[in-house]
Amino acid sequence: MNMPRWILWGGDLLVFLLFAALGRASHGLLNEGPVLWGVVRAAAPFFLAWAIVAWAARLDRIDPMRSPGHGALRTGLAWLGAGILGLILRSLTLGRPAPIPFAAITLLGNGLLLVLWRGLLQLWILRREGARLAEK
Template identity: 35%
Template sequence: MTRRAALALGLDIVLVTVFAAIGRASHQEAMLDGLWTTAWPFLAGLALGWIVTLAWRSPIAPVRTGLGVWAVTVIAGMLLRAVSGQGVAVAFVVVAAVVLLLFLVGWRAVATLVSRRRSAA
């Protein structure tokens, strides 16, 4: 794995974990005690998303990689939450999808714009 891909994967992991932490904090739930419980389904979905999309080949591509990683992360994360007895209320699915879209595609879009501006300069 290239350095760029490793950094992208690391950022994705951090952002998915931040998503889980924000969710726990918004419900006044114990942070450290339950963070792993909340995060693991989405982290597993993220890993699957990286494999399915071959994300290491083009780690910062917002459409090719970002959208695919996002979709697999959300779908697999929700399925894993459901089979592990965690909640998958419609409102949670919508919020998770939107936040993870902003996180997993958003940073890639910004990185692509910065990269293009640097190349043009």
């Protein structure tokens, strides 16, 4: 199955936007200024870092022959590097370091959502591939 890459990247972007929206809402910041702009601004350094690391790690595609566990491990390891880079970019943008609880929640929460999203997509692809091969 040759899944368009925009589906993978679009899902990744939605994960970052969802996490940023949840974070802003939990701090009562969701209604501060234009809602979408605040969410995009919060997600941008992390998505940019993820795009760079995921592209470099060749996570811009899903291999239908690999197990979801393999994909989850690769995604988690890549996110660790990307998350740290995202925290650095955020700190440079805001002119102050990220508090440790924020950094920990961001690394764990966003990483969990990324692994979950990509794992579910991998399962869906494997099932479609299996069904397609069974038809032959």
